Amino acid sequence: MSNPPPLEAAPPPTQPIPSPTPESNSSRPTLASLLSLYLGLFLAEAIASLLNHLSAAVFKLNLFNIVSAPLAMLLVVTSIALYVLMAFVPAIPKRLFLPLALFIPLAMLVSMPLTIYFYGALQLIDCGVSLVQLGVGLAVLYWAQGGWGWRWPLIAENRFNSRRFSWRHLLGFVSVNIFVLLPGAAVYLFVCATVAVDHFSDGFVALKSHGLIVQARKYVRDDGKTIHLFPMAHVADRSFYRTLAESFATNSIALMEGVTDEQGLLTNHISYKRMAATLGVAEQQKEFNPTRGERVPADVDVSVFRPGTLGFLNLVMMVHSKGPRPDVVLQLMRYTPAPGFEQELLDDLLHKRNQHVIETLRSRLDDSEQFIVPWGAAHMPGIAQEIQKLGFRVAETRDFTVIHFSSKATAVEADQ
Numbered sequence: 001m002s003n004p005p006p007l008e009a010a011p012p013p014t015q016p017i018p019s020p021t022p023e024s025n026s027s028r029p030t031l032a033s034l035l036s037l038y039l040g041l042f043l044a045e046a047i048a049s050l051l052n053h054l055s056a057a058v059f060k061l062n063l064f065n066i067v068s069a070p071l072a073m074l075l076v077v078t079s080i081a082l083y084v085l086m087a088f089v090p091a092i093p094k095r096l097f098l099p100l101a102l103f104i105p106l107a108m109l110v111s112m113p114l115t116i117y118f119y120g121a122l123q124l125i126d127c128g129v130s131l132v133q134l135g136v137g138l139a140v141l142y143w144a145q146g147g148w149g150w151r152w153p154l155i156a157e158n159r160f161n162s163r164r165f166s167w168r169h170l171l172g173f174v175s176v177n178i179f180v181l182l183p184g185a186a187v188y189l190f191v192c193a194t195v196a197v198d199h200f201s202d203g204f205v206a207l208k209s210h211g212l213i214v215q216a217r218k219y220v221r222d223d224g225k226t227i228h229l230f231p232m233a234h235v236a237d238r239s240f241y242r243t244l245a246e247s248f249a250t251n252s253i254a255l256m257e258g259v260t261d262e263q264g265l266l267t268n269h270i271s272y273k274r275m276a277a278t279l280g281v282a283e284q285q286k287e288f289n290p291t292r293g294e295r296v297p298a299d300v301d302v303s304v305f306r307p308g309t310l311g312f313l314n315l316v317m318m319v320h321s322k323g324p325r326p327d328v329v330l331q332l333m334r335y336t337p338a339p340g341f342e343q344e345l346l347d348d349l350l351h352k353r354n355q356h357v358i359e360t361l362r363s364r365l366d367d368s369e370q371f372i373v374p375w376g377a378a379h380m381p382g383i384a385q386e387i388q389k390l391g392f393r394v395a396e397t398r399d400f401t402v403i404h405f406s407s408k409a410t411a412v413e414a415d416q
Contacts, residue, residue, distance in 0.1 A: 028157055031089070035097065036154035038078055039144070042100050043137040045071040050130035057123040060339040069336065079104060087173040090163035096140050096155070103133060109185065112192045116199055122342070202381035204231045212402045214377055217384070219392035226370045227361075227387055231377035232257065234272040236402040238282040244374065244400070245290040252370040254290060255298035255357055257379075265302050265310055268317035275320065281403055293372065298360040300353055308341050309348040354382040361387070 048071050052064035083101040086092050107129050114125050142148060144155045163169070194207045206213040214231040230244055248254060259270075276283040302310065315335055322328050357379075361371060373383060 028160065029153075031091070031160070032153040032155050032157050035082075035092065036152065038082055038097075039100070039137065039141060039154050041071065041075055041078060042103075043134065043141070045075045046130055046134040046137055050127065050134060053123060053127045053130055056339045057127065062336065062339060065336055073333070076104060087170050088165060090165065090169045091160045093155075093159050093161060096144055096159065099136055100140060103136060105185075107133070109188060109192075113195070116192070116196045200381075201231070201377055202384070204229075204380040204384075205377045206399075209405070210401075211404045213399050214402050216398045216400060217394055218396040218398075219384075219387055220395040221391045221393075224369060225365065225392075227392055228252075228370070228372045229380055229384060229387075230372065230374040231380050232284060232288070232374050233377060233402045234284050235276040235279060235281045236284065236287075237404060238287050240400060240402050241282060241284065241288040245288060245292075248290045248292040248372055249370050250292045251368065252293035252372050253364055253368045254293050254295050254372040254374060255360055255364075256295050257299050257353075257357075257375040258285075258297065259299050259353070260297075260301045261303075262301050263303050265305075266317065267314045268321050270313075270317055271320055273320075274323060279403070288374070290374075293370075294368075296360065296364065298357040298373075300356045304352055305348040306344050308338060309345055312337070312341075312345060350379060350382060354379055354386065357383065358386045362390070 045068065048064050048068035052062055052068040055061055055063040079101045082092075082097060086094060086098070086101070111125055111129055115122065118125065141154060144159055145151065146156070190207075197205050197207045204215050204217075206215070212233070214233070216231065217229045219227040219229065232244075233240075272283050272285075302313070305313070315331065319328055319332070357373065357375065361373070364371070375383065
């Protein structure tokens with residue numbers, strides 16, 4: 001009897017090769033480390049910024065600026081990179097890192113109304129923003145770690161999503177930014193700018209959808225003397241300057257604005273030529289040339305300014321004259337104002353100059369019945385308060401369009 005032929009062994013069943021996922025992808029550890037470094041940078045910058053603002057508020061010294069400034073710049077760059085990366089890597093947990101990547105622009109937007117109405121408390125606002133940043137970073141760290149334990153990487157690998165790159169996700173991400181976030185931010189910024197302009201100018205300037213408007217005011221006193229306050233702008237439409245100059249009465253005294261530099265303290269000539277060319281408008285010092293009435297210089301010399309103000313003016317004028325060249329940008333990045341600089345700047349550029357024009361006005365009150373003060377719009381609230389103390393009251397207002405936002409607009413005077 002013959003033996004049966006041997007049976008061939010059946011091949012083992014083939015197992016399907018799993019598709020790569022974030023849990024099995026070799027790039028997962030690298031991504032976890034990069035996100036952990038970003039979270040560490042976010043927390044470090046928050047701590048350094050908070051300490052710097054506190055030292056400025058308490059000791060009037062930016063003790064930690066040498067640390068907080070570079071960290072802040074690095075955080076801005078990495079936040080932009082992280083936000084862009086989210087469009088291509090859906091595995092990044094957005095509920096963890098979207099608040100971090102958008103914190104800086106959101107903090108700026110939220111703090112704008114506070115800065116407008118509580119400008120004197122700017123240091124406290126900055127401290128509050130840094131404190132909120134630290135709280136957000138610690139909350140993300142707690143969520144990512146599943147508690148207050150400490151381990152590296154800070155972002156556990158199981159926190160990643162299982163999603164991979166898809167064109168649908170990319171297009172959706174881009175669409176939300178283009179059609180929702182950017183228009184919303186633009187509208188919000190315009191509203192904030194409108195509120196800020198009206199608030200800080202005491203109604204002398206208004207930002208409208210069709211253009212920038214200034215309000216000229218006529219003040220009278222019981223003895224018949226008249227003062228016209230004309231808010232000016234360094235750049236504007238040519239028709240604005242010409243119309244304003246033609247409105248001056250022949251028997252008036254115009255107290256003219258324009259700081260002098262007898263000692264040559266300014267390293268760059270004060271010029272707004274570049275700004276005017278960019279906006280397609282005219283420069284005040286070239287186009288505004290009233291020929292009626294007597295023109296009296298009523299401004300100060302820059303020698304009365306503090307050294308910090310002079311340094312800031314030289315830096316600003318360098319930007320105006322040379323443009324955003326690499327060496328200019330580098331100097332701007334290195335510039336660090338001393339604590340209390342904002343108040344000194346306002347005192348030099350506004351209060352001292354306002355006081356000087358008021359003193360000039362008082363000394364010339366007996367010389368004419370009509371006075372014209374064509375000064376910058378920022379000076380108008382302070383000057384208006386001082387002349388009201390002299391017994392003058394508002395009798396008439398007139399609106400002028402400084403810059404038209406529409407190329408089709410040709411009228412100079414705005415609707416009353």
